[in-house]
Amino acid sequence: MTQYDVAVIGSGPGGYVAAIRCAQLGMKTAIIEKYSTLGGTCLNVGCIPSKALLDSSHHYEDAVKHFEEHGIEIPGEVKVNLEKMITRKQGVVDMTTKGIQFLMDKNKITVYEGLGSFKDATHIDIKKNDGSTETIEAKNIIIATGSKPSTLPFIALDKERIITSTEALKLKEIPKHMVIIGGGVIGLELGQVYKRLGSEVTVVEFMDRIIPTMDSALSKELMKTMKKQKVKFQLSHKVKSVERKGDEVIITADNKKGEEVSFTADYCLVAVGRSAYTEGLNLEAAGVQTEDRGRVAVNEHLQTNVSNIYAIGDVIKGAMLAHKAEEEGTLVAEILAGQKPHIDYNLIPGVVYTWPEVAAVGKTEEELKEAGVAYKVGQFPMRALGRARASMDIDGFVKILADKETDEVLGVHMIGARCADLITEAVTAMEFRASAEDIARMSHAHPTYAEAVKEAALAATDDRALHI
Ligand code: FAD
Ligand code: NAD
Numbered sequence: 001m002t003q004y005d006v007a008v009i010g011s012g013p014g015g016y017v018a019a020i021r022c023a024q025l026g027m028k029t030a031i032i033e034k035y036s037t038l039g040g041t042c043l044n045v046g047c048i049p050s051k052a053l054l055d056s057s058h059h060y061e062d063a064v065k066h067f068e069e070h071g072i073e074i075p076g077e078v079k080v081n082l083e084k085m086i087t088r089k090q091g092v093v094d095m096t097t098k099g100i101q102f103l104m105d106k107n108k109i110t111v112y113e114g115l116g117s118f119k120d121a122t123h124i125d126i127k128k129n130d131g132s133t134e135t136i137e138a139k140n141i142i143i144a145t146g147s148k149p150s151t152l153p154f155i156a157l158d159k160e161r162i163i164t165s166t167e168a169l170k171l172k173e174i175p176k177h178m179v180i181i182g183g184g185v186i187g188l189e190l191g192q193v194y195k196r197l198g199s200e201v202t203v204v205e206f207m208d209r210i211i212p213t214m215d216s217a218l219s220k221e222l223m224k225t226m227k228k229q230k231v232k233f234q235l236s237h238k239v240k241s242v243e244r245k246g247d248e249v250i251i252t253a254d255n256k257k258g259e260e261v262s263f264t265a266d267y268c269l270v271a272v273g274r275s276a277y278t279e280g281l282n283l284e285a286a287g288v289q290t291e292d293r294g295r296v297a298v299n300e301h302l303q304t305n306v307s308n309i310y311a312i313g314d315v316i317k318g319a320m321l322a323h324k325a326e327e328e329g330t331l332v333a334e335i336l337a338g339q340k341p342h343i344d345y346n347l348i349p350g351v352v353y354t355w356p357e358v359a360a361v362g363k364t365e366e367e368l369k370e371a372g373v374a375y376k377v378g379q380f381p382m383r384a385l386g387r388a389r390a391s392m393d394i395d396g397f398v399k400i401l402a403d404k405e406t407d408e409v410l411g412v413h414m415i416g417a418r419c420a421d422l423i424t425e426a427v428t429a430m431e432f433r434a435s436a437e438d439i440a441r442m443s444h445a446h447p448t449y450a451e452a453v454k455e456a457a458l459a460a461t462d463d464r465a466l467h468i
Helices: 013-024 039-043 047-066 084-107 185-197 216-228 322-338 365-371 386-391 420-431 436-440 451-462
Strands: 005-007 028-031 108-113 113-121 121-126 133-143 147-149 177-181 201-206 233-235 238-245 248-255 260-265 265-268 274-276 309-311 349-350 358-362 375-381 395-405 409-416
Touching: 005 274, 013 028, 013 084, 013 238, 013 322, 028 238, 028 260, 039 047, 039 084, 047 084, 047 185, 047 395, 084 177, 133 322, 147 386, 185 201, 185 216, 185 238, 185 265, 201 260, 216 233, 216 395, 216 451, 248 265, 265 436, 309 322, 309 365, 322 358, 322 375, 349 420, 358 420, 365 375, 365 409, 375 451, 395 420, 409 420, 409 451, 420 436, 420 451
Parallel strands: 005 028, 005 133, 028 108, 133 309, 177 201, 177 265, 201 233
Antiparallel strands: 113 121, 121 133, 147 274, 238 248, 248 260, 349 358, 358 409, 375 395, 395 409
């Protein structure tokens, strides 16, 4: 039986990063993945394919709506070739997943294809696709089995017309009307893809605002811009049934007033969150405990109740984000190597890759209010930037929340072009516990969207934004 210092179950961004870091630190490492491609949800059916479709559909929208204004004329009609778009997306996915295989080889990590299942706390049975089982032994084991789409108890997902994000990434036709249950990250990103491609899109959200965990100013601004893009929103709606009748799906909900309303669509995307995935792992054989919503319970070192078994990423508590999973993979590897790593969960940024992009780090205004922290706000609109006008992406703003007494930056919330990349400045500043004035005094290249960060910091420091 082959023995390892570490075996990682699951090859998503948590698992493969953990494996690489373990190998870098000199541990003999194996990774087990049930699918034939590495990279997990993120690379196969998550971050990468959704961004590929967001980018393709964005190009199409620009060609149809904005090229003319830029003085670019296209003779004839601009058309979508959905099949080609999906094929390109798959090409990007394939290239990226092969890249992970390359990294495994480079770092001399043994890859096992098969379902990993605990035999006991130090042995894993790997059930391979050919029906055979191989057992390996590992001193330490990292559970990185991720998550799967959640649904509602009364919904029968048929994966044809009543679908999750996985199917929405490979549709064979452009829906006439897509009803999306859930105005969170997936619903809005994929809703925007299909809206741009020509579908009517209706988002039905249970709460009274979209992206309800983010700062409410971002919810308002994103909804305003998406309404301009003709996405329809039904907030404060409690969906109670989803029924397929032939090629139609009928979605029934109670609205805010308690009245029953229904929507008819040809596709219904269910995007109400994701849940931890531990099926087939046989956690009981190792004695590993779970907590609420089936997540693997861990302590602050991401160690389970069984001392040589750790868990990371979507399968444990916290934000379900690829970069959070990656940080945790690194953390566990370094703990195993005897180091003392640390993650500041408050500084894990969140991004919605709609256009305009939405990005945030630190505390929201709602959280500061609830905690009774005295704060000040500096906000700067994108439309006041020369760069925004040059590219005609003028929607959005940067908002900085700073401590009223110390001026320390407590939260940065932004919406606008390229905010997914801009947020890193805020993360860096907050990692170094910068004050708003620290940011305000840094030179920001002109003309850039980043100037909005400086201006918002100036506004927070002393209400002294320069360009408004
Ligand atoms: P996963 O990526 O889910 O990987 C777990 C792996 O474990 C899978 O490959 C699975 O097959 C394997 N596995 C499970 N059980 C076993 C077993 N018993 N044996 C062997 N293998 C097993 N996050 C972002 O940060 N940015 C984004 O832009 C973003 N976009 C997303 C878009 C969509 C449509 C979706 C669905 C998700 C998106 N996410 C995004 C979330 C992100 O994909 C997850 O947070 C991330 O993949 C979690 O990583 P993980 O390593 O914990 O698990
Ligand atoms: P989410 O938690 O972001 O949003 C789910 C939404 O559904 C929420 O707004 C919630 O209020 C709503 N909802 C829940 N029950 C409902 C009901 N019965 N009726 C109507 N609305 C209901 O979840 P998601 O969008 O499914 O995404 C899943 C996970 O994947 C998230 O945790 C997210 O972090 C991750 N993800 C991240 C990105 C990114 O980082 N850009 C992109 C996609 C997915």
